[in-house]
Amino acid sequence: MQNSLIGFIGAGNMAHAIISGLINNGTKHNQIKISDTNEALLSLRKAEFNLEIFTDNTKLAAQCNVIVLAVKPQVLSSVCKVLKKKLTTNTLIISIAAGVRSRDIERWLGGNQAIVRAMPNTPALLKQGITGLFANEQVSSKQKSLAENILNSVCECLWVDDESLLDAITAVSGSGPAYFFLMLESMTKAGAALGLDERMAQKLSIQTALGASMMASSSEDSPQQLRNKVTSKNGTTQAAIESFQDQNFEVIIAHAIRAAFDRANEIGIELGNDE
Ligand SMILES: NC(=O)c1ccc[n+]([C@@H]2O[C@H](COP(=O)([O-])OP(=O)(O)OC[C@H]3O[C@@H](n4cnc5c(N)ncnc54)[C@H](OP(=O)(O)O)[C@@H]3O)[C@@H](O)[C@H]2O)c1
Known part of the structure; x- marks a missing residue:
């Protein structure tokens, strides 16, 4: 770095x-540059981090050996097409845009470009994320560790x-936070139905x-072993688990994750279908 x-x-x-994670980890302010169409937002970032700011993406790109594409997926093709043929082949591109395939990014940039795709999830905003990473053939091992160091500032990194x-990672961890929010909503409602104050039921569920x-993350036991340890025979937890199993809990989860996987695949095709 x-x-x-x-x-x-x-x-x-x-x-x-990611920038606040990098700066906390010791990256210097003058190693990071930022570009956006929103000048007010750029001024905020400059005030917070003392970074060089740009409203012209090509001027930023000309000065950097790593470019993190952190725009919405829908604008990624136009952003890349403006950069087409303006990058050196040594420039590493890291895309965090959900769904957009590396071959499409490479095509929009004019070909022969080192590209790492990351699929971080929302807890990255609290530096508690996890991301899958994929590198195309042009990425060197040095560039792989560079990409991993950058993403590691907010996420745990797993390469595929x-x-x-x-798409499978998107279905499990990318969309995953929302599954847990749904579980929290349902537990809160169920607790309130038993007479708890709703805010108390929510706090109990979240904690x-x-x-x-x-x-689960600190134990050597698997989630199944942990569950077995807290499920006493004929106890309250067993009653709840049996009720979940009677309602096919595992099948419900498997269907939901498959639906997210299929949709991720469709979105990738839609976003790359620009010709
Ligand atoms: N937020 C998450 O938790 C999360 C998790 C995983 C992956 N991601 C991915 O991360 C990417 C960024 O998400 P985000 O939540 O940070 O989005 P965001 O807050 O909307 O930031 C994107 C910024 O890009 C600006 N922009 C639009 N067009 C531009 C252009 N041509 N050149 C330069 N800047 C431009 C936008 O300005 P305007 O608002 O004025 O358009 C906006 O300030 C997305 O692709 C998303 O899929 C996000």
Whole structure:
């Protein structure tokens, strides 16, 4: 990272989270540059991080050896087409845009470009994210570790060799936070139906999810072993688990994750279908 100049195209929520993670981890202010169409937002970022700002993406790109594409997926093709043929082949592109395939990004940029695709999830905004990473053939091992260092500032990183697995990662962890929010909503409603004050039911549910996640992530036991340990024979937990199983809980989850996977695949096709 020492000699890298990292340019962010798009100064929104994700760029903000990654830049603050990088600066906390010791990246110098003058190694990071940022570009956006929104001048008011750029001024905010400059005031917070003391970074060089640009309203012209090509000027930013000309100065950086790593470019993080942090715009919405729908504008990515137009952003890339403006950069077409203006990058050196040594420039590493990191795209965090959901769904857009590396071959489409490479095509829009004019070909022969090192591209890493990341699929971070929303907890990255709190530096608690997890992301899948995929590198195309042009990415060197040095560029792979550079990409991993950048994403590591907000996420745990897991590499895949097959880009289509990013759709599976999207279905499990990319969309995953919303599944847990739904579970929290349902537990809150169920607690309130039993007479608890709704805010109390919500607090009980959220803290339980947090505690259970921390137990699962710090324990050597699998989630199934942890569940078995807290499920006493003929106890309250067993009654609830049996009710979940009677309603085919596992099948419900499997169908939902498959639906997200199929949609991720469709979105990738739609976003690349620009000719
Ligand atoms: N937020 C998350 O938790 C999350 C998680 C995983 C992946 N992602 C991905 O991360 C990417 C960024 O998400 P975000 O939440 O940070 O979005 P965001 O807050 O909307 O930021 C995107 C920024 O890009 C600007 N922009 C639009 N067109 C531009 C252009 N041609 N050149 C330069 N900047 C331009 C936007 O300006 P305007 O608002 O004026 O258009 C906006 O300030 C998305 O592709 C998303 O799929 C986000």
